[in-house]
Amino acid sequence: MTLAGAAPRTGDGTRPVPAVVTTSKSPSYALRAEAHRLGARWGLPVVERHRGSVAAARGSAATALVCTSEGLVAESARGRLSFHQGTAAKRLRTVRHGGTDPLVRAGELRPGDRVLDATLGLGRDALVAAWAVGAGGQVFGIEADLVLAVLADAGFAGPVPRPGSAPVRVRHGDSRQVLTAMAAAGEHVDVVLLDPMFTDPRASDHGFALAREHTVPTPLTPTWIELARAVARRRVVVTAERARPWFADAGLERLEGTRSGRWFRAPGGVS
Template identity: 40%
Template structure:
């Protein structure tokens, strides 16, 4: 039999509770569950049982393939949230003009770094929906967020596994305050091995003018796009770079909404 593209299993410390949790993860995302014996290695499974595995352990979920692994981690988002709580500015919050009670649609969720910042900016009365085309990354983010303590000052983050353009087409006009796109940078810098695993599973298609137009229909205030400095990412979409720090590789563009047809 050919290997399945993606499956769920447990870590090496197998017990009944962990098996139940792993089976629940598999059921939530419609994936097969592969039982694992205690201390059994998964390296021989790749290309035989599965191409990639979501491993459920006591410390959360980890995405594995034959070349490495990647786990959910709040990373810089945790630091950004701390700074935001201390009253320091955040580029995303500033450009999107996020405020308490807002609804935000993150069309390129990835590992939810910007969604985590948005959840704090919009507060408990707000809402953040993150759309992720890659099933593997949607699972890592979705399960990771279940285990991350957002705090009473943050709004919920809902994870949707879908193609963002197709998902936008299903939404009524003006249904979110802010629509956000963060396409995977076409020219990556050298990164840690774990990030390379993420890059292998991530969606690499550029943001299209058609998807941007749908975002403008859905947004009430702004469509915000993150790009890479020293590229024409924003220019290709007819966006101007917003003023910001020159000491970062990230640039921001935004455009207002349009009325529906």
């Protein structure tokens, strides 16, 4: 499948390295090995920190990905960011206790579904989708920013997802290109998620300044919706602060019964 693996980005010597990988102070052999594995997988340089500061290890790179005994942490001059449930925690509690979630409703998610989160970000929607579709389902996440993709990939492999959730496979890249390739190859999923308004802050998301720094601004367009519908069997689910004038022509309608009013959906285009 087109989403089978990560899409590492390596430096070519003509542009700044987006991030470096390092460790906490006085790392164990296992932490050092994890740092080198991470660097090799994503094409990032590994900097031996020794007893120096993270800022010194970061050098000219904007962000350092720090392997610690508690997990992976992204650190820059703007702050620190790690993978956690954040706003998904309350949503997951609601669903587990028999309540409803707008994403589950909009996508009509059910056990065994295959879901593509085309704007993965911090992975909040993907955490909810993974729980909703269960261990027999599949969730794929595409993130345009390398640092957020690496954080999410490590986070979904750790203890944050609830037991019984579907595995989440993360790819770094432009989801519009991935959707185009999937449609050309005849690859489909049940539901595609699009949340291009990722830069809107959520009250419980600490470290959001760093997350915003790594957001790749991509405006929602009719073409993007069309690409998503070309691979979705059931639904394309969109979150947006307001309806655009072209939403109706793109097949998008507001999901009724939600307090925020920011959930929209269109029927999938795959029969």
